[in-house]
Amino acid sequence: MDGLSIRICHLYPDLLNTYGDKGNVTALLKRCQWRNIEAEVVPVSLGDAFDPDQYDIVCIGGGQERERATVCQDMIDKADSIKASLAQGKVWLCISSGMQIMGKYYVNSQGEKIQGLGAVDFWTEASKNKIQGDVVAECNLVGGVEDQDTYVVGFESHSGRTYLGEGVEPLAKVLVGQGNNGTDGTEGAVVGNIFCSYLHGSLLPKNYRLTDLLISRALVGKYGQEVADQAMANTPDFAVEELARKGCISRVLH
Amino acid sequence: MRYLLALWICKFTTWVLRTLHRGGTALPGKLALKVCPDILTSLAKDFDVYVVSGTNGKTTTALLMSAVLDGQGIPYISNRSGSNLERGIVACFAEGVTVMGKPKGPTHAVIECDEAAFAKVADKLNPKVLVVTNFFKDQLDRYGEVTHTLELVKTGASKAKEAIFVLNGDDQLCASIGADLPNKAIYYGMDNSTAKVKDGGNSEVEAGYCIKCQSKLEYAFTSYGHLGKFHCPACGYARPELQVEMDSYKLSIDSAEFAYAIGESRHNCTIKVSGLYNVYNAMGAIGFGEALGFDRDQVSASLESSNPGFGRMETVRIGNKAVRTVLVKNPMGYNQVINYLLEVKQPLRICFALNDNIADGVDISWLWDVNFENLEKLGDDLKGMYTCGMRGADVAVRLKYAGLEVEYQETPKSVAEVMNQILEQMEDGETLLVLPSYTAMFEVRSFLQDKIKMKEFWN
CATH class of the missing domain: 3.90.190.20 (Mur ligase, C-terminal domain)
Structure with missing residues (x-):
């Protein structure tokens, strides 16, 4: 739809990019552009200013242990503007380490408690064993016609175990895989427009409905429900995305 | 005795698999390791072992190192079929020895070694030369992070007490092996005077931060990915002085031509594989020739006559x-x-x-x-x-x-x-x-x- 624009901020793309996190940003960008929504990706990293009014969607990805520590320090400097963005209801996609930072705290392998941003009520504890593998999880936020349309697929690889506070909704319920902690069947967390997940890298390209949900939320926030509905009414082609998603579901579920 | 039993089992299963035309190289070594976990120490002890490890280009580099030995008329064994885990290495040596465990003929071995496997087998192989190609993100799900992969190779390198290291000096991760250990090291890389600054994109920044102090690295230039002339403004860690220095290259569809200097001597070489990454692999092999003190013109000539590796190109x-x-x-x-x-x-x-x-x-x-x-x-x-x-x-x-x-x-x-x-x-x-x-x-x-x-x- 003409006249609409979405600005996407990719936070720390040079540090938190372990698992193809660029894919999430690319998926958002392309699916906006295919709807004739003007879209742009702006990288913001260490020492850069983060202006909360500038960005409709913010993506933060997964990283290695030592880079996460560097990022945590920098985020404290940006805390006010980040909190402003969250308070304004901007759409956030936080993957893996990016997710852990959004929680209340993280207990590392030395038993040290590292403060998070506290944007969402969950906490994370390090564990010796790494959770890894393909995941199929049911996400009721993404609608569809057929049964398995609500299934999201992804790949998890994390040693932290995350526990959701009371009343915090997971992003999805795990059907195959370990999810947040391997015990309670939850995967990720969602509060308002903050989407957190351990399904890293190419979560959005693998799940076009989730991509469209994020774009829709951003449009609602910026232009209101009616304009958003109009812009989203025309869905760009998704045949190959669905082929890949269904291929993954059938290989993992059976 | 246990060692010989394991060796015989290995030889026998290899024979059976070959007779059945089954191309597996994993099983014989696996069985041998079950029977005698330390079999590799006994197998390798009569060989001069040359190891290549790193995330990319191991097979091609091993092949080019073999070509260097060919050029010297030195016979060798090699795990060239691409099985580079401990069991594959065991199978390779088992084939190179008699039923009594003595070398059948060649007493040199060119061994391509997986990074994690190298941490475990380095002391058993006791290599004379260790070539490390580079550290790029590779199969993250298997070994975790790229710095972890580096630690694995470094652990192995620290056990290779007698080895001369041949290291990619343009890779800050690779070069840190030489900086952290006392072994003699030969570094190869690209000279800055004529280097083109080009890249497949600047997103490959997994090593953009100093391995020693985590500060942002500065580069005089990059050749590809994070390879280039780096230095850290905070702690002073910088690219080491290069012994094998390439200063120009030209790629065509199926070959690469490059010029390099070793100290005062200048050389030209054309290899029958293309890609800048293969020029780096060739420099690894040239460094290997340097480590063994071979004639430099002969080394260059033997690279020109070699052919690319299994499936690589x-x-x-x-x-x-x-x-x-x-x-x-x-x-x-x-x-x-x-x-x-x-x-x-x-x-x-x-x-x-x-x-x-x-x-x-x-x-x-x-x-x-x-x-x-x-x-x-x-x-x-x-x-x-x-x-x-x-x-x-x-x-x-x-x-x-x-x-x-x-x-x-x-x-x-x-x-x-x-x-x-x-x-x-x-x-x-x-x-x-x-x-x-x-x-x-x-x-x-x-x-x-x-x-x-x-x-x-x-x-």
Whole structure:
């Protein structure tokens, strides 16, 4: 739809990019552009200013242990503007380490408690064993016609175990895989427009409905429900995305 | 006694598998290790062992090192079929010794060693030379982070007390092995005076931060990925002085020409594989020749006469159509192949064959770190793109989001079926570039074998 624009901020793309996190940003960008929504990706990293009014969607990805520590320090400097963005209801996609930072705290392998941003009520504890593998999880936020349309697929690889506070909704319920902690069947967390997940890298390209949900939320926030509905009414082609998603579901579920 | 028993079991199972024409190299070594976990120490003790490790280019480098030995008339054994885990190395040595465990003939061994395996086998092999190629993101799901992979190799290197190190000086991770350990080290890399600053994109920044103090590194130039003349403004860690220094290169479709200096002596060399990454591999082999004190002109000449490794880049002709196969297993491998295609400009079709078995890496999210967007620059030279393999549809999604047209399989088809279809579509004189992941490479190879009855690779 003409006249609409979405600005996407990719936070720390040079540090938190372990698992193809660029894919999430690319998926958002392309699916906006295919709807004739003007879209742009702006990288913001260490020492850069983060202006909360500038960005409709913010993506933060997964990283290695030592880079996460560097990022945590920098985020404290940006805390006010980040909190402003969250308070304004901007759409956030936080993957893996990016997710852990959004929680209340993280207990590392030395038993040290590292403060998070506290944007969402969950906490994370390090564990010796790494959770890894393909995941199929049911996400009721993404609608569809057929049964398995609500299934999201992804790949998890994390040693932290995350526990959701009371009343915090997971992003999805795990059907195959370990999810947040391997015990309670939850995967990720969602509060308002903050989407957190351990399904890293190419979560959005693998799940076009989730991509469209994020774009829709951003449009609602910026232009209101009616304009958003109009812009989203025309869905760009998704045949190959669905082929890949269904291929993954059938290989993992059976 | 236990050692000999294990050796015999290994030899016997190898014989049985070969008689049955089964191409597996894993089982014999695996059984031998069960019977005698320390068998490798006994097997390797009468050999001068030369090891190559690192994330990319091991096989090609091992092949070029072998060529250097060929040039000197030195016979050697080598695990060239590509099995580079401990069991594969055991099988290789077991084949090189008599039933009594003494070398049959050659007393030198060129061993390609997986990074994690090297941490475990370094003291058993006690190498005379250790060549380390580079550290790029590779199969993250297997070994964790790239710094962890570096630690594994460093652990191995610290046990290789007698080894001369030959290290890629342009890779800050690789060079840190020489900085942290007392061994004599020979560094190779690119000279800054004529180096082109070019890259498949500047997103490969996994080593953009200093390995010693985590500050942002500065580069006088980069050659590709994070390789280049680096220095850390905070702690002073910098690229070491290079002993083998390449100062110009030129790539063509199936060869690479480069000029290099070793101290005062200057050399030119043309290798029969293309790609800047292969020039680096050749420099690793030149450094290897330096470590052993070989005649420099002879080393250069022997590289010129060598041929590329198993599946890495080989061309077969089917009628008037060429099929070129390049094994790719991580984003840097892909980016380098893409750069190579942009440089040589030739009409072609590309077939991606991606599996996600354990040997391929079960996580394919790195597809999003590859700069497929650059393929658009091929313009009309790109006659068609195809995907197949277990994750073929995921590759097709990636290419779609890179703005490229791709033919994908709506119903699952074997690699052979897809390649047959492509060959039918191709016109005479065209080239098909096949980019398989590790296990898909075997499917590609067996398809090509059927087409032209290629020799089994250990004949």
